[in-house]
Amino acid sequence: MFVRRAYIPDSLTPEPPERDGWPFTVPCVAALVEHxxxxTHPVTFLVGDNGSGxxxxxxxxxxxxxLDPYGGRAGARTGRPNPRKSPLGAVLRLETTAAGARMLGGPRLKKKGFFLRAETAFAMTENLGGVPGYWAEDTSRMSHGxxxxxxxxTMMNAPGFYVMDEPESALSFTSCLHLTALMYxxxxxxxxxxxxxHSPILAATPGADIIEIGEHGFRRTPWEKLELVxxxxxxxxxxxxxxxxxxxxGGDDG
Incomplete structure (x- = not known):
């Protein structure tokens, strides 16, 4: 593992009125500020409804x-034009393992990681096929899935730090099963x-830790007890x- 804990140092914890605004009023972010x-596991799922945070x-x-918040690989020379951290990203800090510290401190080309966010991954499939450091296939001619x-x-083929935001958005049932096997x-x-x-298929990855996000903040929940399931x-x-x-x-037979 590379990251043990995400937290906000006391010196960076927002004070009112900033703490009374988004995203610090979102229950899971408020819980992060406090605790x-x-x-604890190599694979962690955050499961919750739209708007849960x-x-x-x-x-x-x-x-x-x-990692580029627009989506992309660790160590890339370029990413989103004029990148600016999100309000939470500006104050959040990570407690890394020794392996994580070596990864962050090492040469650019040795960094192994990727952030996939569904809304920008579509553009990546259109523009990055054949670009050095990415994938050789012409993904612009493929379906989104x-x-x-x-x-x-291609991008998750070695031990590294991988962050995904709703990767199931373009995937069929069978493709979700293949991604589950890859995560495992x-x-x-x-x-x-x-x-x-949002996928109960992905969340069922054997050995994964599942954190349910909602009005309660966040809590670890067995797969079979998830509201989603x-x-x-x-x-x-x-x-x-x-x-x-x-x-x-909708309730009629004919």
Whole structure:
């Protein structure tokens, strides 16, 4: 592993009125300010609903490890034009392991890491195929799912620090299974993965630590007790029980 803990030092903790504004009013960020967030497993999932703050957390963690918050690999010479840290990234700090400290302090070309965020990964598949340091395939001619799979296979092929924000957005059921297997193998290889997801498939990666994000802040939760898993089970068992509240005739047979 490369990172043990994400935290905000007391000297950087915002004071009112700044602490009364976004993102510090988001429950999971407020919990981070108070307690920090410890990582205990090679693969960690942050699971929560839209707006819960999980993407805000993973973006700041990526920034803390000097990954381009726009998305991209560690040690890249260029990234987002005129990069500026997010409000949380500006104050968040990472407690690294010895391996993490060596990675951050080592030569640029020895840095192994990648930040994948779904909304910018589409542009990456259009523009980075064939660019030195990325992938050889012309991903602009692939489907989005195939392009994402190429990114995973090429950029996450060695022990490193990998941060992902909703990587399942372009993936089919089968592709999610393949990504689950990749995350499992990365964890066994000495890599560290931190992933924000809505996918019960990815969250079921064997041996992963699952942190549920919500109004409570954050808490470690077994896969089978996640609200996400409960809702999917009930929906697949009886879609009408959900759709009747949303769609005219959703509960009718004909």
């Amino acid at each position: 920090g967030l410890t990582f 999980k993407s805000t957390l993973v973006e700041a963690i990526a920034e803390g490890f000097r 195939e392009g994402f799979t190429t990114i995973f296979r 193998e990365l964890g066994r290889s000495g890599a560290q993965v931190i992933c924000a997801t 409960d809702h999917w089970r009930r929906y697949l068992d009886n879609p009408r029980s959900y759709l009747r509240h949303l769609v005219d005739g």
